[in-house]
Amino acid sequence: MNPAPESxxxxxxxxxxxxxxxxxxGLSAATILFPPAPWKTGVGLAIAxxxxxxxxxxxxxxxxxxxxxRVFAAAGLFWLVIMATLMAADYLTR
Numbered sequence: 001m002n003p004a005p006e007s008x009x010x011x012x013x014x015x016x017x018x019x020x021x022x023x024x025x026g027l028s029a030a031t032i033l034f035p036p037a038p039w040k041t042g043v044g045l046a047i048a049x050x051x052x053x054x055x056x057x058x059x060x061x062x063x064x065x066x067x068x069x070r071v072f073a074a075a076g077l078f079w080l081v082i083m084a085t086l087m088a089a090d091y092l093t094r
Contacts, residue, residue, distance in 0.1 A: 017058045024051050 028047045031040055057063040062073055 013058065017054055020054055021051060024054075 024047050028044060031043055031047075034040065056073065060073070062070060065073075
């Protein structure tokens with residue numbers, strides 16, 4: 001059974017997402033060249049979040065998924081945030 005035409009990727013979409021990921025990779029590599037600053041952590045986390053959002057939207061096809069798949073993806077992200085919060089609390093209390 002062939003998938004519906006709306007679920008197929010177009011070549012220009014894949015090239016655009018790949019180029020965006022390579023651009024974000026270059027941007028994150030370029031942050032090494034800047035001197036240490038408090039804003040570098042925030043910039044690195046923002047770049048990582050953008051890369052993760054691109055991967056989730058296009059390669060995991062969350063932008064074309066039904067509601068239940070998105071609910072479970074959000075639940076996984078919620079538990080990841082809980083884990084990171086508990087890990088940070090453990091680190092900060094030592």
